[in-house]
Amino acid sequence: MPPRGSRGPLPPLLLVAALAACVARASEITFELPDNAKQCFYEEIAQGTKCTLEFQVITGGHYDVDCRLEDPDGIVLYKEMKKQYDSFTFTASRNGTYKFCFSNEFSTFTHKTVYFDFQVGEDPPLFPSENRVTALTQMESACVSIHEALKSVIDYQTHFRLREAQGRSRAEDLNTRVAYWSVGEAIILLVVSIGQVFLLKSFFSDKRTTTTRVGS
Template structure:
């Protein structure tokens, strides 16, 4: 399972970021690794979509093994950080405190700043043309749309999970009520039947 999740993580790299939704079984932990240079900014966003109380433990370690972030039983959070040393950073999600709740976790890791859409945008001294300004505006608007779609997709998945869980509980409750009603009905019929079939003691012998 860990190798499969790591393969998905490596396959999801795009535009300096990683976006992944993975299954986290009960009493288990998944860790992911990212090699980063010194002085790079990264942001970790995560949210529990399904399972239990929608909470998970999360911690981040630098290449020296020092914990730079740790939260317990969080439903969602965001952690921005600038790297101080070069090497492999470890991002771990733990469900070890739960003995039976299976979780589904989404996380998004953005590494570094997004490259400019124009090659010389950061070094040019002249103002942007109307076409270039329109491209930048459209690019920023599309990024905002992507963020909104991700947010609402996660909310939809979480609400669907809660609705399905509630529907299952209502179904079980309805089945239980039906069985109780059936048993009570049979008991009432048997009780009424006993009133009419009760044997009365026979009369004494005939007198002489």
């Protein structure tokens, strides 16, 4: 028995699940994209591998960006202009380096914050028997169900975090605009008030008249 306060070795089923989670390849990045800028990423992909590119603009301007995906031969697989968010799935036609770029070159003064998730391949089976015709044990089936449920929880949590970040950015942007508009209205009101005071003062000011005597 291990001493109190320490942990023993992982059970075989949990160890297999942990190793499977480590094998999965995915790139999940949030980065700043300045105005008039372009950022490219590269990924080595084997032929026949199924990949998914998902992106979303979190902050900046109209929350849009240009996206382009090319294969090793430079053939455009995906191209969208001024998209706020999108998802694209493809299967690699050949081995090589695939390139995907995000462009903010159409914007002259606003930078963007972009999130993307690039998944290469599918998660390997938790147990070798999943690819066979044999039936899974009750413990194996429970582990597979829990694994799939945790993947769904992670995906939902990511999407809700992105929505929360985008909503906070919109609220802060709206608050800034309201603050500037309030200051502008205050200045206009002050100028109009001063003008009215001088206008009313001119109505009640004494006008000096000059009389000239004409001798007979």
